[in-house]
Amino acid sequence: MAPSRTRDPGPSTQPKPKKARRPKAYHGQDEPTGVPGVQKLKAQLRSVRRLLAKDNLAADVRVETERRLRALEADLEAAERARKERALAVRYHKVKFFERQKVVRKIAQTKKKLARDGLRGSERKELEGALAELRVDLNYILHYPRLEKYISLFPPEVRLGEVPPPEQAKEKAKTDKRRAELRARIRREMEAGELGGEPELEKGGRARSDHERSRGEGRKGGEKRGRAEKKGMEDDFFAGDEETDGGGGDSGSEFE
Incomplete structure (x- = not known):
């Protein structure tokens, strides 16, 4: 009796389990509350100021950009104040x-x-x-x-x-x-x-x-x-x- 041939199963069709992603470290780009962080706001301010420095900017675009500049400056002041408050609270x-x-x-x-x-x-x-x-x-x-x-x-x-x-x-x-x-x-x-x-x-x-x-504070893992x-x-x-x-x-x- 001739030996029976078996079909090569080939690669598994089961999806591979996804690796759990590590949470990204906080480097000051965004505040923990979701508000843009100090560094991101400073980058946006530089971009807006470069745009305002252009001579051929349309009047309506300039007005809108100046409004955006004032809003970013206020946001930056609030973000810096919040960062200082947080640092002093921890200290x-x-x-x-x-x-x-x-x-x-x-x-x-x-x-x-x-x-x-x-x-x-x-x-x-x-x-x-x-x-x-x-x-x-x-x-x-x-x-x-x-x-x-x-x-x-x-x-x-x-x-x-x-x-x-x-x-x-x-x-x-x-x-x-x-x-x-x-x-x-x-x-x-x-x-x-x-x-x-x-x-x-x-x-x-x-x-x-x-x-x-x-x-x-006082968790079992850190009591000793x-x-x-x-x-x-x-x-x-x-x-x-x-x-x-x-x-x-x-x-x-x-x-x-």
């Missing part, structure tokens, strides 16, 4: 988070003391004044100008009792003055009702915000990494909270 996120925790803790301690029975009038008045200043501090942290470098309420030299060297005295005085101005402005806005009088009860005044939870270092930072930062009941004060220097 000072940790110190603001710790300071907010510290102030919220001090507010809770002061309110607990005010709830005690048998307080003398002078003691109650003193505690109420301290509570008012702490609430100013909390609003200071929550509503600090987003385009300015953050000036800490509890800078390291104050927490550790260090005396800054004489060559830094001028810069420290400038920083102290700016902090006092901002706290005075916050106090006026609270008195006018523009800011909440009890910021610790608002969503933004919580020691740990929903935004921080969404960023995954840096735990000892973080614990040491917290112990240093919150040292003396039980003994100190006053506000943040107006001393210290800018947190870098």
Whole structure:
């Protein structure tokens, strides 16, 4: 019996699985929100200005191009402002988070003391004044100008009792003055009702915000990494909270 011939199956007709594409890295061409980024806007501005430099440009085209130029300049200013806000928010996120925790803790301690029975009038008045200043501090942290470098309420030299060297005295005085101005402005806005009088009860005044939870702080994968270092930072930062009941004060220097 002759051997039977089998047909060569040839190449498989099944489609090959597509490889998962990696997300493109963000290089400043577009903002994460989908708005054109700074570099792309600058490139568009150069193109528009080259077009306007032409002598034989039609009048209607020139008018439209000038309108486009003004719109691009406004978009660029907004994009640069947003980029600066984002950079400062990332830079000072940790110190603001710790300071907010510290102030919220001090507010809770002061309110607990005010709830005690048998307080003398002078003691109650003193505690109420301290509570008012702490609430100013909390609003200071929550509503600090987003385009300015953050000036800490509890800078390291104050927490550790260090005396800054004489060559830094001028810069420290400038920083102290700016902090006092901002706290005075916050106090006026609270008195006018523009800011909440009890910021610790608002969503933004919580020691740990929903935004921080969404960023995954404390996830299981990162709990062990840096735990000892973080614990040491917290112990240093919150040292003396039980003994100190006053506000943040107006001393210290800018947190870098």
